[in-house]
Amino acid sequence: MATTTMTMAKALNEGLRRAMEKDPKVLLMGEDIGKLGGVFRITDGLQKDFGQDRVVDTPLAESAIVGTAVGLAIRGYRCVCEMQFDGFVFPAFDQIVSQVAKLHKRSDGVYNMALVIRLPFQGGIGAIEHHSESPEAYFAHTPGLRVVSCSTPNDAYWMIQQSIESNDPIIFCEPKSRYWEKGEVDLDNPPHGLYDAVVRREGSDVTLVGYGSSVKTMLRAADAAAKEGVSLEVIDVRGIAPVDFPTLVASLEKTGRLVVVQEAPRTASVGSEIVAELTERCFYSLRAPGVRVAGYHVPYPPARIEEEYRPSVDRVLDAVDQVMGFES
Amino acid sequence: MIDEELVQLLTPEGERVDHPDYTSSLSGDRILSMYRDMVIVRRLCNESTSLQRQGQLALWAPSEGQEGAQIGAGRALAPMDFTFPSYREHGIAWCRGVPPEQVLRMFRAVSNGGWDPQKYRHSVPTIVLGNQVLNAVGYAMGVQRDGADEAVLTFFGDGASSQGDVLEAFVWASSFNAPVVFFCQNNQFGISTPSSTQSKVPLFRRARGFGFPGVRVDGNDLLACYEVTKAALENARAGGGPTMIEAYTYRMGAHTTSDDPTRYRVEAEVEVWKHRDPIERIKALLVREYQIKPTAFESVREEADAIALKLRDDVLAMGRPDPLSMFDDAYSEPHPLIDEGRREMAQLLASEGGGE
Numbered sequence: 001m002a003t004t005t006m007t008m009a010k011a012l013n014e015g016l017r018r019a020m021e022k023d024p025k026v027l028l029m030g031e032d033i034g035k036l037g038g039v040f041r042i043t044d045g046l047q048k049d050f051g052q053d054r055v056v057d058t059p060l061a062e063s064a065i066v067g068t069a070v071g072l073a074i075r076g077y078r079c080v081c082e083m084q085f086d087g088f089v090f091p092a093f094d095q096i097v098s099q100v101a102k103l104h105k106r107s108d109g110v111y112n113m114a115l116v117i118r119l120p121f122q123g124g125i126g127a128i129e130h131h132s133e134s135p136e137a138y139f140a141h142t143p144g145l146r147v148v149s150c151s152t153p154n155d156a157y158w159m160i161q162q163s164i165e166s167n168d169p170i171i172f173c174e175p176k177s178r179y180w181e182k183g184e185v186d187l188d189n190p191p192h193g194l195y196d197a198v199v200r201r202e203g204s205d206v207t208l209v210g211y212g213s214s215v216k217t218m219l220r221a222a223d224a225a226a227k228e229g230v231s232l233e234v235i236d237v238r239g240i241a242p243v244d245f246p247t248l249v250a251s252l253e254k255t256g257r258l259v260v261v262q263e264a265p266r267t268a269s270v271g272s273e274i275v276a277e278l279t280e281r282c283f284y285s286l287r288a289p290g291v292r293v294a295g296y297h298v299p300y301p302p303a304r305i306e307e308e309y310r311p312s313v314d315r316v317l318d319a320v321d322q323v324m325g326f327e328s
Numbered sequence: 329m330i331d332e333e334l335v336q337l338l339t340p341e342g343e344r345v346d347h348p349d350y351t352s353s354l355s356g357d358r359i360l361s362m363y364r365d366m367v368i369v370r371r372l373c374n375e376s377t378s379l380q381r382q383g384q385l386a387l388w389a390p391s392e393g394q395e396g397a398q399i400g401a402g403r404a405l406a407p408m409d410f411t412f413p414s415y416r417e418h419g420i421a422w423c424r425g426v427p428p429e430q431v432l433r434m435f436r437a438v439s440n441g442g443w444d445p446q447k448y449r450h451s452v453p454t455i456v457l458g459n460q461v462l463n464a465v466g467y468a469m470g471v472q473r474d475g476a477d478e479a480v481l482t483f484f485g486d487g488a489s490s491q492g493d494v495l496e497a498f499v500w501a502s503s504f505n506a507p508v509v510f511f512c513q514n515n516q517f518g519i520s521t522p523s524s525t526q527s528k529v530p531l532f533r534r535a536r537g538f539g540f541p542g543v544r545v546d547g548n549d550l551l552a553c554y555e556v557t558k559a560a561l562e563n564a565r566a567g568g569g570p571t572m573i574e575a576y577t578y579r580m581g582a583h584t585t586s587d588d589p590t591r592y593r594v595e596a597e598v599e600v601w602k603h604r605d606p607i608e609r610i611k612a613l614l615v616r617e618y619q620i621k622p623t624a625f626e627s628v629r630e631e632a633d634a635i636a637l638k639l640r641d642d643v644l645a646m647g648r649p650d651p652l653s654m655f656d657d658a659y660s661e662p663h664p665l666i667d668e669g670r671r672e673m674a675q676l677l678a679s680e681g682g683g684e
Contacts (some may be wrong), residue, residue, distance in 0.1 A: 027473075053473055059503055064462055064496035071412075071466020074451070077473070094493070098456040099463060105443040106452045109657035143658055143665075167660035242664050 002187045009179040011153035012042045015160040016080065020050050027072065029056045029065050030082030030118075039084055040120060040179055062092040069115045070099050078164055079115045081163055086121040088129025093138070100169045101144030113144075113169040116160070121149075122213045122263045124177030124312055126303040133300055134264035140172040140241035140273070147240040148194060149173040151215035153183035155238065158190040166194065173240065175212035195239030197247040203233035206320050207251040209274055210261035211237045214311060218261055221316040230320060240270055248274070249281050256287035257323040261311045266294035288326030291319045333530070334576060335556055336546040340604045342612025356618040362403055363610045364628045366395040369419045370607065371632035372428050373581075375639055376435065380585040384643055386437040391418045392549070393580030396606025399423065399512050401575070404561060405481060408449065408470075412464035412482040415453045416513075420483065424450035428635065429642035438649050457485055458491030459587035461510065465571040467495045468506035468564075480508040480615055481557070484639025487518020489534075490526045498538040498572070505672040509557065510535075510572040513547060515579035520592035532574035540570045547577030548606040578604070652679065 008016070020026045027166030028043055028050075034057035037044030047055035058065050062083060089096075096117065103111045121269045140147045148166050148253035150156040156174070163170040192198055201217060201222050208218040215236045223234035233251050237243060252258055258278055260271035275290035293311045301309045336345055337352050344352070373391050380388040391398065398419025405411065405423065413420055421431050424452070426443045433442035434453055441452035454460035464482030471478045488494055489512060501508050514531055516523050527534070535542025545556045553575055559570035578601040582589050614620040655670040 059499050060495075061492075061496040061499065063493055064465075064500050067459065067462025067493060067496070068469060068500055071463040071468070072470045073466075074445075074463065075467050075470025075474070077470050091492075094456065095459060095462065099454075099459050102440070103452070104656050104660055106440060107445050107657075108439070109660070110444055110446050112658075112660050146659075146663075168663075185457030201559075245664075 001189070001285055003184050004187065005182050006153055006185055007182050008150070008153045008156045008174070009040060009042055010186050011157040012174065013044055013046070015157040017046060017049070019161050019164040020046065020054065023078065023164075025076060026078045027054050027056060028080045028082070029058055029069060031060050031065075031084050033057060033082050038082060038178065042118070042174075043082070053241065059291055061082060062088055063095050066092040066095040066100065066117065070095060070103065070113065073113050073115050074111050080118060080164060081115065082118045083310055084121070084222055085131045085314065086133040086135055089117070089119055089135060092117075096139070096171075097142050101142050104168070105144065112133060112167040114167045116163045116170050116172050118172045118174060120176040120179075121173045122175045122177060123300060123303075123306050124213060126306075128303070129300065132303070132306065134295065136171070136173055136240050137264060137269045140270050143242065145169055145172055146195075147171045147173065148238060149211040149240055150238070151175060151178065151212055151236050153181075154185045154191055157185045157187075157272065159194060159238070162190065163193040166206065169242060173212060177213050178216065183321050188261070192238070195242055195244055197238055197244035198236045198237050199236040199251065201232070201248070203231035203255070205231045205255055206257040206259055207233045207235060207248070207255045208259050208261060208316065209235045209237055209248060211240060211262060214261040215315060217311055217313060221313045221320065224317060225320060226311075230324065232320065237274070243274060243277070245277060245281065248278060252278055252282045253285045256285050258290035259293060259316065259319045259323060260288070260290065261316055262294045263295050263310050265297050267297055268293050269294060283318070288323040293319045331544070333532075333544050334546050335466070335543060335552050337555065338549045338550050338609055338613060338637040340548070340609050342609040342616060344613070347552075350552065350559065352555060354551060354554060356614070359551070359610060360614060360618070360620060360624070362399050362554070363607070363614060364631070365399045365403070365419070365422060366550070366607045366610065366633055367628050368632045369399065369422050371394050371636045372422075372639055373418060375636035377581070377585060379432075379640065379643055385435045385585075388435055388585045389416045389583070390579075390581035390585075391416050393578050393601065393606070394513055394515060395579050396550040396610075397421055397553050397575035401481065401511050401557040401573075404554050404557035406478070406559045406561070406565075407512040408476070408478045409561060410449045410451070410467055410478065411481050412451045412460040412467070412480065413453060414457070414460060414483055414485065414488065415455050416485070417483050418596035421448075421450055424448045426450055428639045430648070432639070432643050433646070436643055438646050444503070453523060457488040458493035458497075460484070461488070461494045461497040462500070465500045465506050465508050469504055471507055472504070477565055478507070479561040480506075481511055481561065482508060483511050483513065485512065485518065486516065486523035486526050486531060487521060489531055498535070498570075501570040502539040505567070505569040507567070508570050509560040510570065511557065511565055512572065513577055514574050515577050517579055517583065517589075517593070519583040519587060530574065532572060535572035540572065542572040542574065544565040544574045544576055547575030548604045548609070550606055550610050557605045602669050605646040647681065
């Protein structure tokens with residue numbers, strides 16, 4: 001088994017490279033992704049190796065990046081569109097919701113919208129406004145789309161390839177604060193299916209559920225709680241839409257307590273959906289109401305105070321205390 | 329209509345005029361054949377309006393008055409070219425061979441699309457203004473990568489010309505020299521909004537600023553629309569890049585059957601445009617130049633009536649779709665929420681005695 005250590009950024013780069021080698025119909029499109037290699041260098045070196053027709057430096061207009069990818073999909077190409085930052089996806093929102101999500105249906109299945117929209121999301125990098133947002137709920141809410149997020153280099157390497165191979169459109173959320181963290185990548189075998197939720201740490205008292213940047217926060221909370229004698233199970237949900245509920249249900253039936261962690265604002269969010277669905281499915285197993293640890297209902301704050309906004313280990317542990325202390 | 333920039337090969341009176349850049353290449357037989365297309369498409373349009381008035385369609389978007397533009401452009405296509413319409417391109421659908429009743433499936437509210445877009449090389453309707461223009465440019469970028477001898481023709485109106493997607497499509501097409509032709513039917517109104525609100529310069533002049541040619545053609549002149557579109561498509565196939573065509577025409581009817589145009593335009597204006605009718609001027613040409621006899625026109629009219637009656641029968645035969653079909657083709661691959669929804673509805677329908 002060939003494993004190697006690399007950053008998530010490099011793992012994405014290698015995953016894209018492998019997908020392009022395997023399928024000549026795979027194209028990359030985005031702003032500054034060619035010569036520059038992307039502002040996060042995710043596509044570094046790919047234009048040099050695959051040429052300007054396959055790694056396309058586009059004019060600066062997100063609706064057109066996605067809108068032309070739709071046309072290329074109709075023609076049989078598989079585009080991976082890079083949105084430079086989460087907060088810049090909104091000009092493309094119309095194309096994503098009105099065409100990407102609906103054309104398979106409108107054409108009675110004739111068109112496959114096989115395209116991936118890469119979205120560096122979540123905060124924690126000290127950036128200015130519009131560079132730290134978590135818009136995943138908009139897309140998870142839209143029938144016709146699928147949404148996933150990676151939290152490790154190994155997942156990044158495999159999930160980007162699995163997404164490119166999918167015949168459905170996928171919003172691929174990359175936790176940019178984790179781009180430079182290293183991990184083992186197994187170059188031979190994908191670890192999981194694309195939408196599988198994965199138990200990252202087993203525990204018995206409380207189930208923590210999250211994705212992207214929150215996974216590391218949850219694991220650190222589990223370390224801290226273990227020292228206090230509280231056993232936390234950590235689940236990386238990975239598939240944001242659809243969510244792998246059977247895996248979550250199995251955990252909750254064991255622990256009876258649920259904390260969901262996300263950077264996105266709490267109201268009408270992915271976390272809200274997970275709590276609601278699990279409440280319906282596991283009502284008689286629940287020992288406490290599910291709690292969401294989330295961003296506040298404010299525009300993403302200036303970076304000097306973003307750590308007070310993002311879920312911290314302490315806030316997760318407070319929520320753990322809350323569900324552990326609940327008495328019915 | 330004295331406009332030096334307007335390409336016209338046939339006057340409203342049906343008299344040929346010379347143009348330095350374009351010459352009509354159509355034989356009398358082809359002109360008669362395209363006359364037949366226009367008559368049939370208008371007859372189908374009027375039948376559709378009646379069907380809507382009788383409660384058989386949820387909506388209809390009439391194309392009356394725009395047949396010259398649509399049949400001219402539609403017949404200029406090569407078989408392998410691909411077209412991206414908005415929702416009023418009934419003449420293009422006809423030229424592409426889409427069965428008329430399939431065009432009405434959306435308006436009958438039994439489908440969001442209606443036909444197989446790959447089979448007819450005519451994409452499904454796009455209602456959100458301008459989205460399809462970007463999709464067309466992307467498709468053209470695929471044609472370019474495949475090295476195929478094909479061009480893409482996409483349609484929008486003067487209203488959609490204000491949409492960011494249309495302007496972004498111009499940028500992309502120009503930057504990548506995509507083999508696409510932008511066919512803007514300036515029918516003077518976006519519902520009630522006059523085209524003068526959309527643009528302070530003639531629309532075709534916008535193209536120059538984006539780095540490719542723009543041509544204004546008399547949209548009620550079939551011969552001119554055909555030649556201008558044919559030349560632009562040939563140029564695109566030969567690697568010459570995009571062209572924008574502004575077909576200057578008039579929407580004789582309402583925006584849709586939900587609209588009341590008497591609230592925003594005067595009858596005198598409509599009367600002026602009646603004299604520029606695209607069908608009448610071709611008929612005048614056919615009589616004068618090709619001595620086509622009244623019986624020939626009569627037989628076209630009878631054929632159009634028969635096709636319209638068949639359309640009526642086909643529409644009335646369209647039943648309500650199986651409610652469970654809403655779960656088909658929402659995704660390409662299995663999805664738990666689709667399975668769940670289908671299961672839940674199937675149970676509900678079964679408990680209601682199998683639905684209707």
